[in-house]
Amino acid sequence: MTQSFRLAAGGRIDRTKPVRFQFNGRTIEGFSGDTVASALLANGVRHIGRSFKYHRPRGLLSHGSDEPNALLGVSRGPSRAEPNNRASVTEAIEGLVATSQNHWPSLALDVGAVNDWLSPIFVAGFYYKTFMWPRSFWDRFYEPAIRAAAGLGVAPSEPDADRYVQRYAHCDVLVIGGGPAGLAAALAASEDGKRVILVDEQSEFGGALLHEKTAQIDGLSASDWLNAALKTIGGRENVIALPRTTAFGYYNHNHVALVERVTDHLASPPANLPRERLWQVRAGQVILAGGAHERPLTFADNDRPGIMLAESVRAFINRYGVAPGRRIIFATNGASAYQAAADANAAGLSVTLVDVRAEADCGPELVWLRILGVTVLTSHTLVGSTGRKGVTGLIVAPVNPDGKVGVRFTLPCECVGMSGGWTPSVHLFSQSRGKLRFDPEIDAFVPGQSAQSERSAGASNGVYDLEACLADGGNAGRGNSAPVTAATARAYPATLVGFRPSRELASDKGAGKGRAFLDFQNDVTAKDIRLAVREGFESIEHVKRYTTTGMATDQGKTSNMAALGLVAEILQKPIPAMGTTTFRPPYTPVTFGAIAGAARGELFDPVRKAPLHDWAEGHGAKFENVGLWRRAWYFPRAGEDMRAAVSRECMAVRNGVGLFDASTLGKIEVVGPDAAKFMNLLYINAWLKLEPGRCRYGLMLKEDGYVFDDGVVARLASDRFHVTTTTSGAPRVLAHMEDYLQTEWPSLKVFLTSITDQWAVIAVQGPKARETIAPLISGIDLAPDAFPHMSIRTGRICGVPTRLFRVSFTGELGYEINVPAEHARLVWEAVYASGVGFGITPYGTEAMHVLRAERGFIIVGQDTDGTVTPDDLGMAGMIARTKSDFVGKRSLARADLTATGRKQLVGLLTHDAGVVLEEGAQAVLDRHQATPMKILGHVTSSYWSQMCERSIALALIDGGRALQGETLFVTTPSGFAAATVMEPIFFDVNGERANA
């Protein structure tokens, strides 16, 4: 019996194009244009899922993106599975596989449904009340059990095979929502050439017009007017119209995020298309025309499959040509459901309407519907429903004028269309930080004071009448600059005449007795709200969190106002005094894929590779991450562990020659007539008298007096310095320099240029360094007297121009060959070949660290932490006494920075030479003192030194220099290790080797 609930005619589906998909293993047939929801209904499937907490059978509530119940796992092929897709917005395509969620072993037979019988236990605050004791049960029992029961769908286990892209766009006007108000706005805004982007979350533009059969606009039927409007919009090159596109986030300065679903509606998507496209739009003006959400009525057992929103029943009939049931009862407290009832009646279905209002409160819609031959019961309340896996009857009872509920009786049915009024979709307005205003006429919050350049129009602005929506949209699109010749529209009945807001409907069993659901997705009932208020929760934000109402993935689109109204009624407060809960992005769930875009796998975090990266990789280097850089860490040979490799590399440098890629070093060229003056202000050192061709180790402070960065600086000419910085400090040092140059001393004639990427740096270090490079150099005299330690020469190496530094971060005779990066590989390989006779050895960052620590050279950021002064490092002697000012100088005279007992850099030698301390380990003077112990400081650098044949460590210790020769105790994983305090230098104390 396929499509037994498909109407014989009508709807926007294409009956010539059947599609087949799977639902829980059963083949469902529908038509192109169907959603999974409409196709399931066409095949008589009403029971689509189980509820979150009580595992109650549930079906569709809505036909749109506010659907709380019908969440499905959907698979579009291998590695294309996703949980929690709303059946009402998932387009039916050939081959799609949909499964219901939240049940075991099956949808029909669900063990978890026992929760429904136990519901008296699972009241609001259940978790807070139940799992309090014994405490020890939490980790072992309660939490695992709760986690196993929590969640809706099943997360996919395979990487997503789809591709997602992102793009940025600008426009004059962004129109969100393509219903009558949005279309009128887009038409008006685009008339005079403004760049307009029009988006709608549905597969087609038109909004409510897509299921409008009787209204006329400008003398045309709604669908003809819609076609004409879309044709006009399509013909304007200044309009980008995006269907299947949700505006999900409204951020500062009219920055709006959209997600466009590009291929989910295609059975075989072309390979060149991404699945989704995330748009970030910056709009001059935003027009919010997102419509309104219909409210359910609150009565006992209002959640049975087949009980849905009245307008959704109308949409399924008119737009999809599907009867949600052959016998339908509409239940309402206002006029809009009358139109739905009339359309259902026109479709040949059996229709009854139950109105909770008294006859006198109803408008002309009452007579109109009765003339059409529909039975209307006024002054009746809803007290329950029958049928477990699908509604079989609606239980109603008459209400006297004095509020007394009469004898209940059951109206048999297959479907109930309920309408509790409408809630304007103010989510995006609220996200834009606009202030809401309560309109008692429509019992809803509407946009009030704007915070950004936006306007709401149509139903999202609290305007429900079709003609008024068109005018409101047109005015918004025009920006009120000129009056719009509004379209004339005739729709009957005028939508909300005589609307009587209702909270929990009167019942013959008394208020709060039955299970009347407010939040269908989180299974929150009116009883839960009453309990929360009784327990003292009065703020709506507290009630929300205690009961979890409105906290599900639908963000309470259909339930928030009902809950708010009920709390206000119980507390006897006006609704505006209650306030609202906060609306947050995303408006509807967004895939992680769209947010991640291309930033997956190798592109997740960009890797910065030094010019000699490939050579190192080819020579078996292990790498480490240093900021964004990936640097060669060490070069293990077969059978070597890290310590063996690093020891071998270090000894090669000490005894022969080593080769190191130092290209990641930050490099800045400081050029101009005032360059030396500028350097004098930025560094603690004196630069005016440094001769061109010479280098100096420079130390830079922040204005607070603490060490900020260090590095060797070469003076190339009187007006040109080649500054080096730490690898990770390069960007911030340049920014620091630029800040002072531009904002404090703009009159100084200096240019700053980053040259980090332009110059590769090849460090050649060791006693054989000179002999290694000598055959390759031209134009530079390498003799020690002609080219001493801490100097720079320019010339050529292998015919390539070089800035050749004679500097040493190892303590050995050494050079740092700066060559243009594109020639780095050529020069490196030539040096490597030239050094073979001396046992030349490539070394990595770990050996570099050990070599410098043996000589007591600090690494800023490792041996310093932003609270360390030059004096703390024993470098006070470097401060140029002659300078009256430099950045940080005044702070060095502050009382705290001159106080005794500051942490100072010292060396530590463990009594057991084999123990290598942990970096970060704490040190104490007396290991037997009571806890908490007085901590003197911590280890900053610690290594095994093959050269010293023992461990070495640097540490920052309170008053450390005065503790020389004392024994400290340093924490290790197996207790304290004794260590002697000494000078922070372990090898070549007089620094003779570098001058060789």
Add this chain to the structure above:
Amino acid sequence: MLLIACPYCGPRPEIEFRCGGEAHLSRPAEPAALDDQAWAEYLFYRNNVRGVQAERWVHSHGCARWFNALRDTVSDSFLTTYLMGQPRPDPSSARN
């Protein structure tokens, strides 16, 4: 994301910029002449107004130039941006 009008490049998204805190604080010409309290006030003390505040911004991922801005700290709207060295504009006459 804020939209910030760099005086040199025009309106650009916030991620291209970095905020440098309160504007119109000049580094003393002779820091050594200041006592500890006065120096501490220059170094550490900052206004944090609720309303219109003058701030330093740098277009670090653009032209790399510093400029000043008047920003309303409540609404996050920028009243105006102006060049370094220019006096703070009157908020009432500042254009958006």
